[in-house]
Amino acid sequence: MAELARNGTPVQNEKVKEESVSLWKEGWRSFKKNKMALVGTGIVLFFILLAVFAPVIAPYEINDQNLSMRLKAPSSEHVFGTDDFGRDIFSRVIYGARISLWVGFFSVLGSVIVGSLLGIIAGYYGRWIDGMISRIFDIMLAFPSILLAIGIVAVLGPSLKNALIAIAIINIPNFGRLIRSRVLSIKQEEYIMAAKAIGMSDARILFHHILPNSMAPIIVQGTLAIATAIIEAAALGFLGLGAQPPNPEWGKMLADSKDYLTQAPWTMVFPGLAIMLTVLGFNLMGDGLRDALDPRMKN
Amino acid sequence: MSKHPVLEVKGLKTSFFTDDGEVPAVDEIDFYINEGEILGIVGESGCGKSVTSLSIMGLLPKGIGKIVGGEILFKGESIVNASEKRMKEIRGKEIAMIFQEPMTSLNPLFTIGNQMVEAIRIHSKMNKKQAQERAIEMLKLVGLPRAKEIMNEYPHQLSGGMRQRVMIAMAMVCNPSLLIADEPTTALDVTIQAQILKLMKDLNKNFNTAIMMITHDLGVVAEVCHRVVVMYSGKIVEEGDVCTIFKSPKHPYTIGLIQSIPDIREKKARLYSIPGNVPKPGSIRQGCRFAARCEHAFERCFKENPGLYETGEQGHKVRCFLHQREEEMNVERTVAAGERT
């Protein structure tokens, strides 16, 4: 035995105290080096802070109407000007971050949960269940997604919550497919073969091996999906199918000020910029995460 | 007859500039290849064999890999800083190269004929028809049956062995004076490997093409090469005639390597094994890079980098302090010889 150990011990020049580095840590290290990703994270954090501290930052009550102060151009008093109710656009844009982030995050969370579940079932059990679930995904993906969302909101009635649900639903097949393909490819990996060979049960393989190894692409895709979800929510808001007044949702703000484009462009410019910046932040962050966590997903 | 080197590499140093800083993948290596000679370069994975060949071809990944020092002389002409235009002329025409993975080395979307003809027409003024004829001729030369049909087939329709033959045919179209083969048989089965090796030996004999044969299989080296360079972690540790290297290896690494191969001719009771792992290039900055795994290492080995010392035999050099003495003796001997004349 002692002899064995000696024969085997190959480590002589190695530092004994090398720390243990998981793929997550490794990912974080390379993420930290990605400047664009950091900028993106910065933007996202900025908006999260805005959302959290909105009551502190916002100089005005968002629903304080003052019809005598309608459509005032940006000034030192109202940095972004006022809207057609004489409300402070700056404050409303800040509160809008709450709504957009909330919708973005929870709709994606919803689609991740449902999509992963369906994807795992389809990928792991295969056969007719896979056939059925995959067909449903095909069908949902063949719909123009915004139409599907409009339809769902029309059924449920327009409200922020229902817009969130609709966005979650239309994103389910994306995650479902992602997870399914991950499961299928991980199923082929040798370490799953190895897990089977040591007599592991299906459930354990699923939850201890396949799921953790699917996390990275889910996080990456999830981050990018938040970006799209925010745009989708704004689009629904723009069509009047999302947030209801007086909620300062960005898309809704755009819709409300559409008529003032010529006389009061600031009512349109700032909410639009807010949407774009937030989405850009998530996209940058998602790109960075992809490079760091899941280089295979590149295209 | 005296031999002229086709290629001389002097003090070549190639580094990669990665997030972790500069990684010297190839660190001041010197070797040469004579006309019509097959030079084997052996070493374990990651020791810098491919980087050496890419440095010669000027195909290092742009922006990451860079030659930071040394000279590469092709027929006396320095090609380290040659213009891209000149390199284009040299590549394929003067120095050709084949790669390890026959599966991925051919563009899957173009027919074999298309790729062959392209290779021919880059460097000659042949028209399409002539080029096609030449291509078919070359395919026949490398022993491919149905050469005409293969011209119209796509890479995926051929087996690995056939693809490697196509690669060789393509490399040989312009009769290069040097063929660099980067592990050309590693991905192939033994029976196919035997065929390919024979083909390369034949080409070397019939066309007097010098071949730089990169491999990690000592069996292959013994079978086809005339001279051998042994690399370890970006450095050349031993260089010499193939018989010398196998019969009287001097570097502990070479010795270990040769001893650790199981032989099918007889069953060894127990294999010799070199302890430890292959170090990452650049991870050892001080002393002999093999010292950590070396049974004979002494203090100096960990501090100083040994030079490449000549042993007694013709062209045999070893990078090891154990042989410094021999070097000194050599000097004495040559001095003595000089005195005699």
Add this chain to the structure above:
Amino acid sequence: GKSEKTSGEKTGGKGDTAQDTLVYGRGGDSVSLDPAVVTDGESLKVTKNIFDTLLDYNDGDTSVQPALATKWEVSPDGLTYTFKLRQGVKFHDGTDFNAEAVVFNFERWANGNADTFPYYGSMFGGYKNDESHVIKEVKALDEYTVQFVLKRPQAPFLKNIAMTPFAIASPAAVKKYGDKFGENPVGTGPFVFKEWKRNERIVLEKNENYWLEGYPKLNQLIFVSIPDNSARLNALLKGEIDLMEDLNPSDLNQLEGNKDFRIFKRPSMNVGYVGLTTTRGPLKNKLVRQALNYAVDKKAIIDAFYSGQAEPAKNPMPPSIPGYNDAIEDYPFDLEKAKQLLAEAGYPNGFEMELWAMPVPRPYMPDGQKVAEAIQANFEKIGVKAKIVSYEWATYLDKAAKGEADAFLLGWTGDNGDADNFLYALLDKDSIGSNNYTYYSNDELHKILVEAQTVSDENKRNELYKKAQEIIKEDAPWIPLVHSTPLLAGKANIEGFNPHPTGSDKFTKVEFK
């Protein structure tokens, strides 16, 4: 949009200067060009110019004047109407207009049902075999005399006859095209139908043989659909269209200083209101409804979202309609009073309810969402938390009709300028389930309104309606908001265009100067 000159040349080839094609921009396309089968304003706007009715409204109000009928007589019991028809009039297909044609049209409608000719049934009490059908028979006395015999007097009968849906179509064409008549309309009107590209445009051409000598002035009349109000304004500004309806009040100031354009105001014949469903929650209580009436700042809303182009409403019908009760004092904007009433009703801290906002713009409500937001802010001040809810228009109407809304925004544009068309249609208990969305039911009011329907004495009728308005004010099933002045905008050189309160305009006399 920039090639106005070239296209001017093209269309108005003869005259060097005067343009003779008018492009009218509107919010939506027509459903059918058979006026009798439709109920939507967009269809009627077009058919008004293809067809004529026996009588027509005067410019600017709803009193009647001769059209295809030159003279008419009413029997003293109000049961027989005899019309003398204009002679020598021809349909666009060349067939003659005569008494037979009139009879044919009325027979056609009377033989229909609520589905085929909806307006006929609602204006004349039903169809041929219905008990409630007002018209007993329509007879051709001679080639140019038609007589209507009624079962019972109908006060607004002449006004009804003048309604755009009851336009006289060519019997030959109706027979020829059958179901497809709606796509091939043939009438006697000033313009001849030429082309219809759905959802885009309808092209009409001058009727060279129009009975009104020297008219129409225009050579071509094109209706184009541009759903978005601001897009339509842009089209006007760029010269792509000549005249547009539904100008956003907020865009008014953009045009006001501009010499190239002028604003047309359509006399108001509408009402925009907040319905307070009298069967729901706190709104069951009259005091609550009154309190809410006190809490709305109509003036501010009008200034902000109608650009002042509306008057505050105090009654459910516009002042231009006979029978309007001007003596009524509106609930003033008085938050204290409102709070007090709320407290009296048992809601000192207010309550929560839904406030439904219209998803589509209507002349009486250019932006339901914003008006709702403003009202929401008003209510907030007396502790009533209104949650704004919006459904798609179809759902909105459907649900509101079922009484599912607490408070809802809605409005009404009169069809024939009669008080009955407002008060009975919107607030009588008979109308619950159709247009009385508030489920307001008052027997006293009912009696008055039914009586008014048959009284032919104008003054007596008006008195009854005035009384009705008092009752309604007291019960407060609505918060009447505004009588808006729908705005149109057009090129400054348009002349002869007098927007009609009904929303359908005849372009006979319109021309470019």
Add this chain to the structure above:
Amino acid sequence: MFAYSIRRIFMVIPVLLGMSIIVFFMIRAIPGNPAQVILGQKATKEAVEALTHKLGLDQPWYVQYFKYLGGLLTGDLGESIRTGASITEEIWPYLAATLELSLAAMLIAIVIGVNAGIISAWFQNSWFDYVAMVLALIGVSMPIFWLGLMEQWIFAINLDLLPTSGREEVRNPVTPITHLYLIDTLLQGNTEQFVQVLQHLVLPSVALATIPMAIIARITRSSMLEVMKSDYIRTARAKGLSMFWVVYKHSLKNATIPVLTVIGLQMGLLLGGAILTETIFSWPGIGRYIYEAIGYRDYPVIQSGILVVATIFILINLLVDLLYAAIDPRIKYN
């Protein structure tokens, strides 16, 4: 190959069937009776009931569904319950409008996107690369409806360079032949109208093109980079091929496959996503056709409209798959 195409086409059928079922039930789950909508606010109860009956909406759902399905099988998309027009006849002009818009947008997206991607990959880490990729990221992050409005504001209203909305000059309408106006005006040799149609096309197609353009540029770049790292490109260079040829002959063809996939997907998204653009630019396309039909609860129009769009989407992806096979000899579908 042939068998594969047939199989793919067969596989489309259950998807379409599934879609028709989903659409059928979903729109019927939307509250609001079409009869009420058609007749409007002022309709009497009786009228609504009568119309409901006439439209067959009081029949059990399966009767309605199979009737509809039966029609579909004979190529009859049904009749609009609002206008009574045959959808089969009516739909093409809308579809053509959307196709013209999407194809124009796609053309812009592909030409600019692919070339930007190539140049970025070729000169990786150059300033062009950085600028192009940052622009692409901004493009992906752009809410298209906002972009459309901003375009209108700047180019149509403030600068007065281009028309704000619509497809053609109202006063100088195109006489349709194919309903693809660019083609129609060319067929008629009417250059003036051709230019007008083109001018109308610019703003909406640019707005619509932004996102796919950005996505295509990114995909082209990354797939080019991937390909340029590959062994066979190294082989090509070892042969002495110049960089230009390596990029445009070898790499591009190989990099095309992921780009094609994206183009296929984006084309489908464009078809559906045109709703917003069409709304903003008053473009009489199929997106608006369906969207308005939702407002009117025009069930057959919604159903058939969505099915037509989905069919096109599916066909485009089929086409993309077949194109793969044409480009990539390895894909032998049997």
Add this chain to the structure above:
Amino acid sequence: MSEPLLQVKELKKYFPITGGIFGKKIGEVKAVDNISFTVYKGETLGLVGESGCGKSTTGRMLLRLIEPTEGSIVFENKEITSLSKLELRKMRREMQMVFQDPFASLNPRHTVEKILEEPLIVHGIGSKQERKKRVQEMLEVVGLSSYHAKRYPHQFSGGQRQRIGIARALMTHPKLIIADEPVSALDVSIQAQVLNLLEDLQKEFGLTYIFIAHDLGVVRHISDRIGVMYLGRLVELADSDKLCENPKHPYTKALLSAVPIPDPEYKQDKQLLSGDLPSPSNPPKGCAFHTRCSACMEICKTTRPEFKEIEQGHYVACHLYP
């Protein structure tokens, strides 16, 4: 070394090939086509053959990681092919596998400790402390240090990872280890380390190996007996010395002569095989090797030779040895 541990009889695996309009089965890959052999306790049986000849498929079928199409596998008198799922999982304690690719066979997101502990958890062996202790011990046994337990696979070199793979296989004290090309991804110097380790472990724990490889030298070194596979079939099976020194089957001969010898002075008359391996979806009729065989006879083209014992313990499937 007398008692049979594992008996394989007429084992087959046909993978279906689908295609056509409805994705029906239009053919099959005969990955393993009727092979039989016996493994005795304590021995090492080597399986060699060219790529795609069915070595891995065979190895995986023994553990029923791939369901056999036909045939019987008897392990310690138990018929494996008819075990229920649960019995099978228990049974896998006794039989373990070491995989070819040391980079793919370890879950990249688990620490070494977790990887090694898992077989014990799955089979409910020991308490938490005991398991941890066993992990430490096993690490030492395969030549790693206990402080490696907290690290992740990507922090190790190939050889070290293969040690981890071996350690995992040993955790449940199996009787039989199927090693599928355990050294072919490793460098020569590391390969020798692993081979030595395997030999030492065999001695120490009395293990039985089935050792799959394509490198004849390696197989020869480690095996007691060697089976040669060609196109899904066993063509020769004999004592390893006998097989290498006195091969019977023409394919074995060709294979042996193709192996490059690391001795520049050793000159041998090479018997080069012509052509490539035929496709297993469409194997030649008769003897699968006849298309490349230099001694091909008429009968070879039509009749499949029987796999039979021509000398004591030397089995060949060739018509040359009737």
